[in-house]
Amino acid sequence: MSLKFVFKPHTLQFKQEAGTSRGILTQKQAWVLKVSDDEQPGIYGFGECGPLPGLSVDDVADFEMQLASVCDTFNDLDLEVFPFNLDIILDQLVPPHLPSVRFGMETALLDYMQGGRRILYDTDFSLHGKGILMNGLIWMGSFENMQAQVEAKLQQGFSTLKMKVGAIDFDKECRILDSIRQRFGPDEITLRVDANGAFGQDEVFAKLEKLSQYALHSIEQPVKAGQHALMAEVCAGSPVPVALDEELIGIMDYREKFSLLKKLAPPFIILKPGLLGGFRHTSEWIEIAGRLGIDWWITSALESNIGLNAIAQFTARFENPLPQGLGTGQLYTNNFDSPLKVSQGHLFYNTAQEWALPEFN
Known part of the structure; x- marks a missing residue:
C-alpha cells in the first residue's frame, strides 16, 4: 500500500453577498484533497481544506505552500493508515496551526478507508x-x-x-x-x-x-x-x-x-x-x-x-x-x-x- 495525496484549489462563488460583522463575503477559497493508492485503483477519498479569512488560525498567505509540504511529507512516508493509527499519524504530520489541513486529510482518509463511497460513517x-x-x-x-x-x-x-x-x-x-x-x-x-x-x-x-x-x-x-x-x-x-x-x-x-x-x-x-x-x-x-x-x-x-x-x-x-x-x-x-x-x-x-x-x- 502506498497512499498518496493530491490537491487542487476551488474558489466557491456565493449566490449573493453574505454579510457578517467581519465584512461582506462574495467568495470562499477551498482546496479539495484526494487520496488514493495505485494498488487499489478506482478507490478515492476526498476531503476539503478551507480556512476562513480573519477567523481561522491557518488563514495565512502561504497556506497552499504549507498544505503542499504536509502532503509531500505524507506521500514520502508510504504510510498504511487504519482507524487505530489515524489520529497518531495526523498528530505527527499536521502541525497544530493547520487545523483545516488536519480536517481535510482526516476526512479524506476516513472516506478512503470506507471504500471511497463518500459514506464516512454508517448512520x-x-x-x-x-x-x-x-x-x-x-x-x-x-x-x-x-x-x-x-x-x-x-x-x-x-x-x-x-x-x-x-x-x-x-x-x-x-x-x-x-x-x-x-x-x-x-x-x-x-x-x-x-x-x-x-x-x-x-x-x-x-x-x-x-x-x-x-x-x-x-x-x-x-x-x-x-x-x-x-x-x-x-x-x-x-x-x-x-x-x-x-x-x-x-x-x-x-x-x-x-x-x-x-x-x-x-x-x-x-x-x-x-x-x-x-x-x-x-x-x-x-x-x-x-x-x-x-x-x-x-x-x-x-x-x-x-x-x-x-x-x-x-x-x-x-x-x-x-x-x-x-x-x-x-x-x-x-x-x-x-x-x-x-x-x-x-x-x-x-x-x-x-x-x-x-x-x-
Whole structure:
C-alpha cells in the first residue's frame, strides 16, 4: 500500500453577498484533497481544506505552500493508515496551526478507508434517509433584504432561524426579531442570533437586555474571543443564553479546552470541525462539554458539499436533538453536485443521487 495525496484549489462563488460583522463575503477559497493508492485503483477519498479569512488560525498567505509540504511529507512516508493509527499519524504530520489541513486529510482518509463511497460513517442519515434538523441562516444585509431572507426560510419549512447581528443598525435588527415574534411565539419558531463578537464591553449587557425581549434561544459569541474575564461575566449574567463559537478556535490541548469551558461556564458551545482541527478535536470538546453539563451543536464553516457531507455524517452519529448549522451547501453557484438535499428545515442524504466531484490530472 502506498497512499498518496493530491490537491487542487476551488474558489466557491456565493449566490449573493453574505454579510457578517467581519465584512461582506462574495467568495470562499477551498482546496479539495484526494487520496488514493495505485494498488487499489478506482478507490478515492476526498476531503476539503478551507480556512476562513480573519477567523481561522491557518488563514495565512502561504497556506497552499504549507498544505503542499504536509502532503509531500505524507506521500514520502508510504504510510498504511487504519482507524487505530489515524489520529497518531495526523498528530505527527499536521502541525497544530493547520487545523483545516488536519480536517481535510482526516476526512479524506476516513472516506478512503470506507471504500471511497463518500459514506464516512454508517448512520441512519447516510444510509436510511433520516434527516438532520437545522437552523435557517439569515445573513446580515439591509432591513428589507433580511426580512426577505426570513420569509424565504419560513417558506422552506425551517422552525429555527439564526440571524447575524452586529453590522447594521441594532434597532433595525431588533425590529426584524420583533416582526418574527409578532407572528410566531417561541413554541412555533426558535430564534438564535450570532453577534460574531461585535458587542463592546460598554454596551454588551444593554444589548443583551434588549434582545431578551424576543425570547431567544441563544446568542453566539456576543463579545470578541480572548476576553475571558468579560466572557465569564457575560455567560453568568446574560439574560440570553450564551453560546461560545470563536472562543474555541485555536485551542488544541485537551487540558486547555477543559480549563476554558470550566472557567467560562457557557450554556452552549458551537463546534466547527474545519476550524477546530477535525473530528478528534471536535469529539474532545463534546466529551468535555458533557462532563461539565454544557450543551452543543455543530455547524459547517462555509465548506463545499465535500466538507459539509463529512461534517453532517459525523454529526449524525450523536443524534443531538438540537438544530444544527449545516446549511452551507445552498450558498454557492459552483458547488459540487451531491446527495445532500435540504427539505422542510432538515438536511437529507439521498443515496440515489450521484456525486459530481472535481477531476484531477
